[in-house]
Amino acid sequence: MNLIGAWRRRQRHREQLYGPKVLLPGGPEQWIENSLDWLIGRFGVEPLRRRPVLPSQFVPAGYDGSEHAARELCLKVCAWMEVPDDRIRFSFRMEQVRAAARSAAVHRLHAEQGRDPVAVSGLRATMTPAEVDVLAAAGFAAEIGVLAERELHAEVKRCTAIRAATDPVRRAELSRRAEAIWSTPAGSGSRAAWLDLRSGGHRGTAVMLSASTLADPAAVVAATAHELGHEVLWGYHLIDRGRPDTEALTDLFAVFHGFGIFLANQAVERVPGRRSALQTLGYLGERGACDALAAYTFRRHLLWPESLLPVMPAEVDRAVRIRTFARLATLVKDAELAAIQEGAPLP
Template identity: 25%
Template sequence: MTPPNVKPWVRSDELDRCPVPPKDREWVERWMTWCVKEFGPEAVKRETALPSSDLFPADFAGTPVQVEELVGRVCMVMGVDPGDVRVRYFDSADEAPHALRSGSRRHRTVGRYHKVDGHAVIELDLREAGQPAVLTAIIAHELGHVRLLGEDRVQGLDVDHERLTDLVTVFLGMGFFTANAAYTFTKSVQRFSALPLGDLTERMLTGTALDPTHHLGYLTERQFGYALACYCLLRGETDPPWSRRLEPGARAALQQGLRYLHRRPPANRD
C-alpha cells in the first residue's frame, strides 16, 4: 500500500532514500547530535510549538504589547529568560531607498540580533507584525542567536552559524514555524543580498540564492524537513499529527526522512 500523501507513481526505493543529499544528511545528523550534547536530551522533549491561542490569539494584530507577549512565549519554548531580552522595531521600507541609491540588489531585513549592556536585543520588522506565524519564525531565529551567540556556544566551532541557528530552532521546538516560513518566503519573494551575521533576511529563511554560484547555505525546505525527521526520532514520534499542517515541501521531506530513519539499522539510527 502506498503511504499517505505519497504519489502512487513514486517508486518505493525512492521513498526509502534520505530526502537530502549525503552531505546535507551528515551535516544535519552531526549538529542535531551536537544539540543533544549542548542543550541536553530533555530540551528536545518539550512540547512542539504550534499555531494556537496559547501562542498568539486569533485576533493578533501585531501591536507592540502582543508582539512582546509573543516573544515571551517563544522564549519559554526555547529556554530563554524573557527578562534578558529587549524587543525593538524597525520598518524595512525605510531601507529600500538606500539600497536603490547604492545600486545593490534589493534585500529586506526582517530580523536582527545584538547585545546591549549585557542584554539580548532582537529587532523585528514592523511589516511582518500582521503575519503572526511568519513573525513567530523570525522571533525563533533571533532567539536561536541568543542561545548560540548570546550564550557563547559557538566560539571556535567550524560551522555555518546561520544554518546552525535554523537547526537550533528545530531542536528547541520551533521548527514547525521556521520550516513553514521557508516555504512562505520561497513562494513570495526572491533575489536578496547578504547581510552581516546576526541579521535575518527573507533569503536566509529560504536558503535561496542570488544566482547558482552564490549560496549562503541557510536551510531549505527539504533540509528543514529532514531536520524535523531527526527531531521526531529523538522524541520517539513516528507520525506526529502536526506534520499534516506543514507546507508541502517540508512535509514530504519529513515523511520520507522518518521512513528512511526507521528503516536504518538501530545502531546507525542512534
C-alpha cells in the first residue's frame, strides 16, 4: 500500500472540502489581507467599528421558516449592510425559476428550427410553456426572461463549438462537458443567485434563494449577505465580473460587514455524530472563512480597544472556533514581533 500516495489524496480531498474554491493570488492569507486593505480603502473603516453580527441576536426568536419571515430577514441584512432594498426583489423559488428559464430556452430552440445547433442540443425542458407562463404570471417574468436569454445564448455557443470541432478528441470532450450540463438540473448546487434585471430591460435587481434555505435562518442570512455583495460590487461596477476571485471577494465583503460568523458556520454542512462533511458552501471555504473572520477580528481590535475575543466563542461551531482562534493567535504574534522590531507599542 502506498501510504504517501494515500496521504496526499486525503490531503487533496480535505483541501477540496475545506479550502477556498478558487485560486487566490498570493495564497489565502495574503489575499485576505490585501483584499481587506482594498475594502477599507473603498468603504472606509466604519463597517469594522460595528460589532460582529451574532446569530443569537440577529435572527428573530419567532422565525417560522415562512417566505414572509425569510424576506423580513433579508431586509434586515440589507439594513445592516446599508444596501438600499427598494429595487431588490427577494424570492425563494430559485429552483422553479431556473427550471422555467431553461425550459423557455429549450422551447425557443425547438421553435427556431433554422438554428443549426438544435440538431446536437441535449438541453431538456422540464416545464411546459403553460407552466412557464403560470410562474411568469406569478411575478417571475423578469427573472425567467433574463435567465432564459442567458441559457439560450450559452446553449447555442456550446452546440456551435461541438459542430465546428473537427478533431474527434476535442469534439468528444466538448460533448462530454455539454452532457454534464444537460444532465444536471438548472441551478443545482446553489443556494442563491443575484440577477441584474436591468440587462433585460427591467427595473432593479433580484436576489433568488433556494426554498431549502427557508428552514435555516442562518443559511438565509449567509446567502443574502453574499448576494448583497454582488449588489454592491457588481451592481455599482466596482469590480470586473470576470475577475477569478470575484466570488471569494464577495464572501469577504460579507465578512467585512460583520457576517463572518454566519459564513464560517455555513461553509461546511456536517451530520451530527459524523466526522465527514456532507456539503461545502461558499467560495472561501471553511478555512478561508475562518482566516477572514480572524483577520476581521484583529483589525477591529486595532481600531477599537476591546477584547480580541468578544462573545464569539458561544456563536461559532467548534471546528470554526479552533481554526479562527489559531489564525488569530498567529496574527497577534506576528504583530508583536513586528512591533518589537520597530520599537513600537504592542497591539
